[in-house]
Amino acid sequence: MGGALAKAASGEVLLYDKNESVSKALGEKIGARVLPTAKDVALEADFLFLGVKPAIIPSVLEELRSVLDEVKCTVVSMAAGVSIESIESALGQSAPIIRIMPNTPASVGEGMILVSHNKHVTHGNILDFLEAMKDAGTCDFIDERLIDAASAVSGCGPAFVYMFIEALADGGVRCGLPRDKAMLYAEATVRGAATLALKTKQNPGALKDAVCSPGGTTIEGVTALENGAFRGAVINAVSAAYEKTLKMGK
Numbered sequence: 001m002g003g004a005l006a007k008a009a010s011g012e013v014l015l016y017d018k019n020e021s022v023s024k025a026l027g028e029k030i031g032a033r034v035l036p037t038a039k040d041v042a043l044e045a046d047f048l049f050l051g052v053k054p055a056i057i058p059s060v061l062e063e064l065r066s067v068l069d070e071v072k073c074t075v076v077s078m079a080a081g082v083s084i085e086s087i088e089s090a091l092g093q094s095a096p097i098i099r100i101m102p103n104t105p106a107s108v109g110e111g112m113i114l115v116s117h118n119k120h121v122t123h124g125n126i127l128d129f130l131e132a133m134k135d136a137g138t139c140d141f142i143d144e145r146l147i148d149a150a151s152a153v154s155g156c157g158p159a160f161v162y163m164f165i166e167a168l169a170d171g172g173v174r175c176g177l178p179r180d181k182a183m184l185y186a187e188a189t190v191r192g193a194a195t196l197a198l199k200t201k202q203n204p205g206a207l208k209d210a211v212c213s214p215g216g217t218t219i220e221g222v223t224a225l226e227n228g229a230f231r232g233a234v235i236n237a238v239s240a241a242y243e244k245t246l247k248m249g250k
Helices: 002-008 020-030 038-044 054-071 084-091 104-108 123-132 144-154 157-174 179-200 204-211 217-227 230-248
Strands: 047-050 074-077 097-101 111-117 137-141
Touching: 002 020, 002 047, 002 104, 038 054, 047 054, 047 123, 054 084, 074 084, 074 123, 084 097, 097 144, 104 111, 111 123, 111 144, 144 157, 144 230, 157 179, 157 230, 179 204, 217 230
Parallel strands: 047 074, 074 097, 111 137
Antiparallel strands: 097 111
């Protein structure tokens, strides 16, 4: 996810990874400058993105605390389940902190980036952050108490959508379509349906009803999905992802 945001970010991007080959390869790919340590990045950066697993956050913050006290760059965390309060405790109460939950479509400029921040983040910080993320997709500010639930939809959701695309294509293959054609039609259909929903702001149920002619083929397929508990399975997937996030934050 860190790589996806680095690819999409505007302005100069500085990189550090403990695995030097990883940072070098990404740096060459996106034209970023690779630095030898995380502290070196913090000394130069306006925003310090922590693209590490939640369990590693405490040790990273401990390593960076002294330099962050000195430079006061804005820390941006994307670690699932790690609260702003816990980061404040590790860095000091006056640290400007932005917590984001992005998703992988950010790498192609179609991301959904959930944003919360503490009181030490200024209006100017926010404007600069939005400028840096302008090519990553849509940023939406949300109360931190809701960010885990929202991330279960937008952060985990792409994986669920990819499964649907694959299954939709598999259905086409089962009916005789060549694999490449079935995949093209499934991908384009999901893109088009999402675009229509976004642009018209109509209730998805109403959009579904508009496709279902009485006694027609679509309502027959919808019935099959209902018999397979399709909607219940999706709801359960989001709920399971949310519950896992809560456990990770403990």
